[in-house]
Amino acid sequence: MKKSTDEGGQDKIDPQSLKESEARLRSIFFWSQDAIIVTDAKGKIEYMNPAAERVFNRKLESFIGKDFGLPLVDGESTEIDIFRPGKDLGVGDMRVVEIEWLNEKAFLITIRDITERRKAEEALRETTEYLNNLITYANAPIIVWDAQFRITQFNHAFESLTGRKAKDVLGKSLDFLFPPALVDNSISLIRKTLSEQRWEGVEIDIQHIDGSVRTVIWNSAKILAEDGKTVAAIIAQGQDITERKKAEEELKKAKISLDLAIAASQIGVWELDLIKDTSVRNLRHDQIFGYKEKIAEWGEKIFFEHIITEDRPSVQAAFDRAMKTDRLYFECRILWPDETIHWITATGKVVRDSAGKPQEMFGTVTDITERKKAEEALRHEKELAQTYLDIAAFIMLIINKDGTVSYVNEKGCDILGYEKEDIIGKNWFDNFLPKSKKAEVKEIFLRLFHGEAGLFGYFEDMVITATGEERLIGWNNTMLRDDEGRATAALISGEDITERKKAEELMKRSEERFKVLFEFAPDAYFLTDLKGALIDGNIRAEALTGYNRDEMKGGGITL
Amino acid sequence: MPVKYVLKLYVTGATPHSKAALINLKKILDEDYKGVYFLKVIDVIKHPQLAEDDKILATPTLIRTLPPPVARIIGDLSNKEKVLLGLDLVAVR
Numbered sequence: 037m038k039k040s041t042d043e044g045g046q047d048k049i050d051p052q053s054l055k056e057s058e059a060r061l062r063s064i065f066f067w068s069q070d071a072i073i074v075t076d077a078k079g080k081i082e083y084m085n086p087a088a089e090r091v092f093n094r095k096l097e098s099f100i101g102k103d104f105g106l107p108l109v110d111g112e113s114t115e116i117d118i119f120r121p122g123k124d125l126g127v128g129d130m131r132v133v134e135i136e137w138l139n140e141k142a143f144l145i146t147i148r149d150i151t152e153r154r155k156a157e158e159a160l161r162e163t164t165e166y167l168n169n170l171i172t173y174a175n176a177p178i179i180v181w182d183a184q185f186r187i188t189q190f191n192h193a194f195e196s197l198t199g200r201k202a203k204d205v206l207g208k209s210l211d212f213l214f215p216p217a218l219v220d221n222s223i224s225l226i227r228k229t230l231s232e233q234r235w236e237g238v239e240i241d242i243q244h245i246d247g248s249v250r251t252v253i254w255n256s257a258k259i260l261a262e263d264g265k266t267v268a269a270i271i272a273q274g275q276d277i278t279e280r281k282k283a284e285e286e287l288k289k290a291k292i293s294l295d296l297a298i299a300a301s302q303i304g305v306w307e308l309d310l311i312k313d314t315s316v317r318n319l320r321h322d323q324i325f326g327y328k329e330k331i332a333e334w335g336e337k338i339f340f341e342h343i344i345t346e347d348r349p350s351v352q353a354a355f356d357r358a359m360k361t362d363r364l365y366f367e368c369r370i371l372w373p374d375e376t377i378h379w380i381t382a383t384g385k386v387v388r389d390s391a392g393k394p395q396e397m398f399g400t401v402t403d404i405t406e407r408k409k410a411e412e413a414l415r416h417e418k419e420l421a422q423t424y425l426d427i428a429a430f431i432m433l434i435i436n437k438d439g440t441v442s443y444v445n446e447k448g449c450d451i452l453g454y455e456k457e458d459i460i461g462k463n464w465f466d467n468f469l470p471k472s473k474k475a476e477v478k479e480i481f482l483r484l485f486h487g488e489a490g491l492f493g494y495f496e497d498m499v500i501t502a503t504g505e506e507r508l509i510g511w512n513n514t515m516l517r518d519d520e521g522r523a524t525a526a527l528i529s530g531e532d533i534t535e536r537k538k539a540e541e542l543m544k545r546s547e548e549r550f551k552v553l554f555e556f557a558p559d560a561y562f563l564t565d566l567k568g569a570l571i572d573g574n575i576r577a578e579a580l581t582g583y584n585r586d587e588m589k590g591g592g593i594t595l
Numbered sequence: 596m597p598v599k600y601v602l603k604l605y606v607t608g609a610t611p612h613s614k615a616a617l618i619n620l621k622k623i624l625d626e627d628y629k630g631v632y633f634l635k636v637i638d639v640i641k642h643p644q645l646a647e648d649d650k651i652l653a654t655p656t657l658i659r660t661l662p663p664p665v666a667r668i669i670g671d672l673s674n675k676e677k678v679l680l681g682l683d684l685v686a687v688r
Contacts, residue, residue, distance in 0.1 A: 079667055092652055102650050105657075105669030106681040114671040116653040117607035119639050119646055125607055128653065130670055147653075 054139065071128070071147040074137055079106040082137060091128065091149045093120040107132040107145050118149070126151040177242075177252070177274045180259075183267050185210050185223075197252070197276060199245035215243045226270075242274070250278045304401040306334075308384075310394050313337060324380060324403045326372030344369045344377060362386040364399060379408040431509065431530035434516070437485055439463045439478070442525060451509075451532050453502030468499050470506060484515060485523045496533065507534045569594050600632040600684070601661035607654045608640045616655035619672040623679070659683065 062083070065072045071088035075081050081104050084096050092099075108114070109132045118126035128147040135144045171178050171189060177197045180189035186209055190202040198205075198213065205212075214222040222240050236255045243249050256272035298305055304321030308314075313335035322330045325342055336355070343351055347368040354366035364384030369377050384399025425432045426445045431452075434443035444452075444459045452459065452468060459468075465478045477497055498506050509530040515523040554561055560576035570583075570593040578584055583593060604620060606613035617636065624632050639646040639654060649658065652669070659666040659682045668681035 079669070099650075099652075103667045104652060105667035108668050108670040108672065108674065108677050108681060110671040110674045110677070115612055116655070116670055117610055117612055117639075118653050119605075119607065119643075119651050121643060121647060125640070130653075132670075 058138065068146075071149070073104055073145040073147070074135075075104050075107070075143045075145065076137075077141045077143070079104050079143070082142065088147070091118060091120075091126065091147060093123045104145070107143050115150075116147070118147075118151070124151070127154045174273075177276070178271065179274075180269050180271045181210060182269050185226075188269060189271075194274075197242060197244070197250060197274070213242055215241055215249050239277075250276050251281050252276050252278075302402070305399075306384075306401060307396060307398040308336060309396050310336075310386075321401055324378075324401055325370060326374060326376070326378070342370045344371050358384060358386055358397070359394060362388075364397060367404065378403060378405040380404060428529070431528075431532070433464070433528050433530070435464050435481070435526045435528065437524065439465055439481070448530075451501070451507065451530075452499060470498050470500055473498055481526065484513060484526060507532055508537050509533065598662055600628065600659065602632055602634045602682075603649070603658045603660055604634060604636045605639055605646055605649070605651050605654050605656040605658075606636060608638060612655060613638075616657075616672045620657065620678070623672070623675045626675070627679075628684070657682070 065074075065083070065085045068085060069087055071091040072083075072085040073081060073088055074083035081099050081102055084099055086096075089096055107130065109130060113129050113131045116128050116130050118128045120126060127150050129150050131146045133144045133146075135142050137144075168189075171180075172191045174191055175193060177194035178189070178191045179187060179194055181187050186207055187205050188207075190200075190205050192202075195201055210223065210226070211219050218241055225238065225240060228235070238254050238256075240252060240254055241249050242252050252274040254272050254274050256270055258267050259269040259271055260266065261268040298318060299320070302320060304324045305318045306321050307316040315334045317330065317334060319330055322334070340348060340351070351366050351368050354364060358364035362385060364382065364386070367379065367381045369379055372378060380401055381404050382399060382401040384397045386394050387396045387398070389395045425443070428445060428447060431448040432443070432445040433441060433448055436442050440461055441459050441464050442461075444456060449456055449459065462468075465474050465481075469477055480495070494510065494512055496508060496510050499509055500506060510533045511528050511530045513526050513528045516525045516527055518524050555574050557574060557576065560580045561574045562570060562577050563572040564570055569591060570588050571591070573581070573583075573585070573588050577588070581588075587593065602624075604617065606616060620634070624634065637645055639651060654669075655672060656667060656669045657672065657678075664683060666681060666683050668678065672678050
């Protein structure tokens with residue numbers, strides 16, 4: 037502003053310079069992005085710039101001369117709410133400075149529209165609140181610490197994990213989180229994150245306030261400052277795998293026990309991939325097939341090649357059944373590389389995928405050759421015994437506890453006069469004994485079955501043949517017993533002694549007759565041995581010699 | 596009988612500014628003009644027409660309507676001296 041001095045020494049403001057400076061100000065105001073309002077000392081509007089028209093959404097003309105109000109600002113600036121019909125409510129940052137306008141005291145008011153900024157701040161505040169809530173209430177323990185390793189956030193889940201409250205740990209250093217022996221290790225592991233962007237899946241143990249330790253897997257990420265380079269904070273989220281680890285340990289132990297058990301038991305173990313026809317097996321499995329070491333490849337196809345041709349259909353049937361029932365079981369003969377035949381038995385279980393399609397089978401295989409040999413030998417012996425029984429010269433019968441005949445040999449059929457079918461299954465006592473003897477013999481049998489062994493090892497009894505004839509049989513009995521020693525059946529052998537008995541009877545009678553003749557003969561009869569010594573004599577002989585019977589029998593007397 | 600002062604305070608809803616303005620004003624008035632003022636609070640959101648009629652540009656705006664002279668202040672009402680000065684009221688000692 038140019039000043040000219042008059043004679044009185046008073047400064048006189050040159051109206052021209054006044055106008056010029058006002059014009060200059062107006063042009064500066066015109067281009068300003070902020071709203072500029074010039075009011076008089078009472079708050080009446082004298083000037084409003086184009087930006088003010090925008091901010092207040094009104095036309096300049098309607099406001100010149102109207103009251104804005106005395107602008108009060110305490111401090112540098114104050115926030116005001118902008119009322120602008122036709123537009124949303126705004127927020128402004130108002131600054132006021134006293135100026136001279138047209139030689140009068142005036143207020144220069146600058147209002148910056150911070151509506152958008154306020155909205156952004158509000159949105160940020162809401163987002164921050166939202167994120168903080170996410171962290172606070174997340175299921176997994178989450179912790180945030182700053183570049184000095186001091187805790188800035190500690191969520192509820194972390195409180196549960198450690199037994200500590202967030203308010204007690206905020207601002208503290210991380211050390212207390214780890215078991216004392218592992219602090220240094222854990223901290224150095226964490227320092228590594230400052231050199232990498234993030235790590236995943238790192239196991240770091242966390243200590244509860246009560247001293248117990250939890251195993252936790254951590255994921256972390258760096259939070260960068262606004263410069264995009266410096267680390268402002270680290271956020272880490274954990275997953276408590278303590279239980280899982282325990283389970284894994286148990287499983288490991290169990291597996292070791294199982295492996296030992298399998299190795300000790302000589303069981304072959306196999307796992308078959310049904311789709312690829314490949315397998316996983318233990319050494320014993322391949323040894324069962326006659327190989328000293330494990331061979332390179334094995335699957336269902338190769339397995340079948342080892343089965344002897346005759347047995348293949350039944351094994352195939354077992355596999356087909358397994359596809360339906362999920363259970364595999366079979367016995368079969370296999371051919372070893374050295375061309376010997378062995379017996380095996382196998383069991384298995386089918387595993388299906390989620391769609392129900394069979395994916396794999398796993399199971400066991402054992403060598404049962406010895407057992408089969410023993411079974412075969414036993415069967416052979418049984419057959420042999422059967423044959424012997426069959427061709428024996430005696431009657432052979434096996435009678436069950438309930439009295440039915442379960443076996444009769446050829447001789448028995450001959451003597452009884454029936455076919456085998458007519459004897460087997462029938463009740464012995466009801467059908468083949470004389471009625472009068474039935475009860476008696478039955479009783480004997482019962483006593484034998486109930487353990488009165490040794491009684492009546494031999495007895496003679498009658499049977500009735502098909503023709504109604506009675507024959508006398510001399511019986512020997514043996515009890516057949518089960519593993520617990522209980523009698524299950526009686527094995528009796530019999531000899532047809534009918535003729536012999538008749539002969540014996542005749543013999544006895546003729547002997548008696550001879551005796552009478554000997555005794556009462558009118559002549560004296562002497563009996564001597566081959567040397568001539570006296571053995572016996574009759575009544576007449578006694579009278580003749582004067583020796584009595586006993587003396588004669590005593591020996592030593594020679595005639 | 597001292598004459599009653601009639602004041603109108605325009606605020607925008609329940610923004611922090613609005614609440615602060617009301618609290619500040621009440622404090623000032625109750626200190627020295629208790630019972631002597633009549634304050635009407637108008638929410639520009641609820642009564643935009645009234646705001647328009649009174650040519651309100653921004654809030655908080657406080658208008659002294661009676662007794663004359665009419666005075667209007669706008670902005671920060673926390674400074675008691677400035678407020679009373681602006682309203683042409685004298686602080687009663």
